[in-house]
Amino acid sequence: MSQSAKAVQDPRALALTLIAGVERDRRSLADLEAEAPYKDAPPEVRARAGRLARQTLRLSSRADAALGPFLARPPRPEIRDILRLAATELMVDGSAPHGVVSEAVTLAKRRQPRASGMVNAVLRKLAADGRQGWDKAPPKRLPGWLRGRLSAAYGNARVAKMEAIFEATPPVDVTPRGPDATLPEGEILPTGSLRLAAPGRISALPGYDDGAWWVQDAAAALPARLLDAQPGERVLDLCAAPGGKTLQLAATGASVTALDVSDQRLGRLRDNLARTGLAAEIVVADGAAWQPEDGFDAILLDAPCSATGTIRRHPDLPYIKSAAQVSELAALQTALLERAAEMLRPGGRLVVCTCSLLPQEGEDLAVPASLVPNPEAMDRVPGLEAAWTARPGALRITPESWAEKVGIDGFWIAAYRKPGGA
Ligand SMILES: C[S@@+](CC[C@H](N)C(=O)[O-])C[C@H]1O[C@@H](n2cnc3c(N)ncnc32)[C@H](O)[C@@H]1O
Numbered sequence: 001m002s003q004s005a006k007a008v009q010d011p012r013a014l015a016l017t018l019i020a021g022v023e024r025d026r027r028s029l030a031d032l033e034a035e036a037p038y039k040d041a042p043p044e045v046r047a048r049a050g051r052l053a054r055q056t057l058r059l060s061s062r063a064d065a066a067l068g069p070f071l072a073r074p075p076r077p078e079i080r081d082i083l084r085l086a087a088t089e090l091m092v093d094g095s096a097p098h099g100v101v102s103e104a105v106t107l108a109k110r111r112q113p114r115a116s117g118m119v120n121a122v123l124r125k126l127a128a129d130g131r132q133g134w135d136k137a138p139p140k141r142l143p144g145w146l147r148g149r150l151s152a153a154y155g156n157a158r159v160a161k162m163e164a165i166f167e168a169t170p171p172v173d174v175t176p177r178g179p180d181a182t183l184p185e186g187e188i189l190p191t192g193s194l195r196l197a198a199p200g201r202i203s204a205l206p207g208y209d210d211g212a213w214w215v216q217d218a219a220a221a222l223p224a225r226l227l228d229a230q231p232g233e234r235v236l237d238l239c240a241a242p243g244g245k246t247l248q249l250a251a252t253g254a255s256v257t258a259l260d261v262s263d264q265r266l267g268r269l270r271d272n273l274a275r276t277g278l279a280a281e282i283v284v285a286d287g288a289a290w291q292p293e294d295g296f297d298a299i300l301l302d303a304p305c306s307a308t309g310t311i312r313r314h315p316d317l318p319y320i321k322s323a324a325q326v327s328e329l330a331a332l333q334t335a336l337l338e339r340a341a342e343m344l345r346p347g348g349r350l351v352v353c354t355c356s357l358l359p360q361e362g363e364d365l366a367v368p369a370s371l372v373p374n375p376e377a378m379d380r381v382p383g384l385e386a387a388w389t390a391r392p393g394a395l396r397i398t399p400e401s402w403a404e405k406v407g408i409d410g411f412w413i414a415a416y417r418k419p420g421g422a
Pocket residue numbers: 238239240241242243244245246259260261262265285286287288302303304305
């Protein structure tokens with residue numbers, strides 16, 4: 001059987017193909033998971049492989065620190081990845097050592113047979129004596145270009161706290177469709193989202209099939225709440241796919257247009273609307289060029305960005321994002337914001353957000369002269385931390401907020417209005 005055919009049946013082998021694709025080819029997990037061998041694997045193999053790959057990427061430097069004392073010399077990358085993956089299974093999952101070691105040895109035999117004895121010996125030693133080295137290792141550092149910028153914005157101590165949060169398995173939050181929604185077990189958060197107690201298989205949880213709620217980080221749920229769409233209002237969700245915020249807007253009874261440049265990503269938005277029974281007009285277009293016939297009462301711009309606020313959910317990002325990409329994205333964000341301001345009717349409201357931690361994609365974005373800050377928007381949402389207010393009408397949320405609850409996604413969210421109108 002070929003390596004790729006074996007990977008389809010074996011979650012560990014499949015996880016290793018994902019890890020290699022991220023680390024060595026600098027490709028995103030989303031892209032790798034859309035193609036073979038991942039897409040051909042059975043659902044339960046895919047789910048476990050995806051979880052193992054993310055866990056291993058999140059914890060790779062902790063694994064290296066714990067494995068280091070037992071290694072005579074640095075292993076080749078494909079053997080190093082097997083060791084890292086097995087280390088996380090031993091130290092995080094608490095899996096039985098004999099099973100983890102024997103699977104790792106089998107994988108090593110396929111890649112570099114001469115290394116299998118070393119893999120066996122090192123992992124046995126790690127299982128017996130590695131706990132202290134694992135626990136005392138510092139969290140994985142962000143890449144230098146990103147760490148430098150975040151340290152300049154927030155200080156080293158806060159960045160270290162963010163790095164600690166990025167190592168943790170992220171919680172799963174859901175947005176209730178309304179006050180009477182059937183909800184799974186969990187903790188109601190101050191801002192109204194629900195943090196699931198035991199996520200497991202999401203589609204098997206009560207209320208999922210009826211569209212009573214949808215998965216959405218607590219921070220990601222805030223921009224639509226701040227926009228406060230009203231029944232009958234004409235609302236534009238600019239950059240809408242896969243549609244978490246479209247669902248929130250549509251659930252208010254507003255008349256929602258959901259626009260995105262990616263027809264493929266809009267496919268997921270269509271599926272989400274079908275599951276929840278909510279409605280929106282879907283437009284495939286470049287938001288910076290689209291010309292609607294009439295202005296909108298309210299616009300939500302969730303612009304494409306570096307997504308550096310979501311590294312705990314996307315541990316591949318530090319490998320694949322660069323400073324040059326951030327500058328390109330900031331230029332696109334500025335163009336989309338200018339266009340959004342033009343599409344807003346006088347008297348209308350606009351909320352712009354990015355799931356970025358970089359001021360270049362938040363605090364420093366140029367705001368069109370036709371818009372003024374709308375601090376009143378903040379009064380409509382409960383549970384906002386005072387420390388999040390960056391300036392009137394704008395929130396800077398960083399991932400180490402709510403650290404005792406395992407954090408929150410990082411976001412920049414700013415509310416504006418366009419003076420004039422009736
Ligand atoms: C942060 S995501 C949006 C997430 C979405 N609002 C949600 O809550 O599920 C950014 C989106 O912007 C889209 N996008 C990128 N460039 C665009 C453009 N020029 N015009 C419209 N959409 C664009 C991407 O396809 C992507 O779906």
